[in-house]
Amino acid sequence: MxxxxxxxxxxxxxxxxxxxxxxxxxxxxxxxxxxxxxxxxxxxxxxxLRVQQLDVRCETKTKDNVFVNVVASVQYRAIANQASDAFYKLSNTEGQIQAYVFDVIRASVPRLDLDDVFEQKNEIAKAVEDELEKAMSTYGYEIVQTLIIDIEPDVHVKRAMNEINAAARLRVAANEKAEAGKILQIKRAEGEAESRYLAGLGIARQRQAIVDGLRDSVLGFSENVPGTSAKDVMDMVLITQYFDTMKEIGAASKSSAVFIPHGPGVVRDVASQIREGLLQASSVS
Incomplete structure (x- = not known):
């Protein structure tokens, strides 16, 4: 109409x-x-005149011979005062933009290792944008922005990268675990040394208390019972301790004991051995 x-x-x-x-x-x-x-x-x-977006997927190879798919997103629009150029000069705008993107990416990525491609994707996007801006402005188009939105290595390469990363993390974890075990062993050894030191002090004090008690017992018994010597008192004390030991062994439900020839007469032999040991020690000192 x-x-x-x-x-x-x-x-x-x-x-x-x-x-x-x-x-x-x-x-x-x-x-x-x-x-x-x-x-x-x-x-x-x-x-x-609206902003349009074209996603371009380009396969290329890095410097370390890894094939990757780089996805670039190009946002562009026709310039109002150059509408006639945009309408007449290009028959396939998207194909032209795609060709320039392929050219720049395949010239930039092969100069970089795979890790550097991920780190320098903004520089790659800037290079694509500069080249497109210079080329498409003569055809009446403005490049608004260019982004590298995805970098996809081969699936086997990604799996290998993940395994390398996992191995590195496991190695760090193993080092940390070993360090923790080392610290634990050191602390355990320090605790054991301190425990033995304190146990030694306890045994020394116990023996000192036993000696003091025996001395007091011998002196008290000798004073209260005329005619008894220190030897008689020690024999009686040893016999008392002998029977106390036998009583404790018999009362225990689960005990490990080494049986040696025993009897009341054995106590006298044990007492004589103790006295001989004390006399030898005093003569050496």
Missing amino acids: GNLFCCVQVDQSMVAIKERFGKFDDVLQPGCHCLPWILGSRLVGHLS
Whole structure:
């Protein structure tokens, strides 16, 4: 109906290309326009001024011979005052942009190792954007932004990278565990040494107390029972301790004991051995 009355409507964020007798005549902005078709004017197409996005997947190889798929996202739009160039100069805008992206990525990534590709993806995106801006501006297009949104190594390479990472973490964990075990052993040894030291002090004090007790017992018994010597008192004390020991061994339900020849007469032999040992020690000192 608009063509019948020589009127056309151009929507917002769009421009229309007008020709007259097959030759470019004007760029029609959004709104209503008179198009006298009887005078050879006609509308040949529309061009969007909105920002468009093109995702380009490019397979290439890194410096360390790892094949990767690099996904670049290019955001672009037609320049309003160069709409005629954008409409007439390029027949396949997306194909042209894709070709430039392939060219830059395949020239940049092979100079980098795989780890550097991940670290320098912003530099790669900037290189792609600069090249596209310089090339596409002559065709009436503006490059708004270029992003490297994904870097995908081969699945076997990713698995190997994960295994290397896991091995490194396991090695650190093993070192930490070994260090903790070392500290634990040191602390255990220090505790055992301290325990033995304190046990030695306890035994020394115990023996000192036994000696003091025996001395007091001998002196007290000798004073209260006339005619007894220190030897008689020691024999009696040893016999008493002997029977106390036998009583404790017999009372225990579960005990390990080494049986040696015993009897009341043996105690006298033990007493004589103790005395001989004491006399030898005193003579050596």
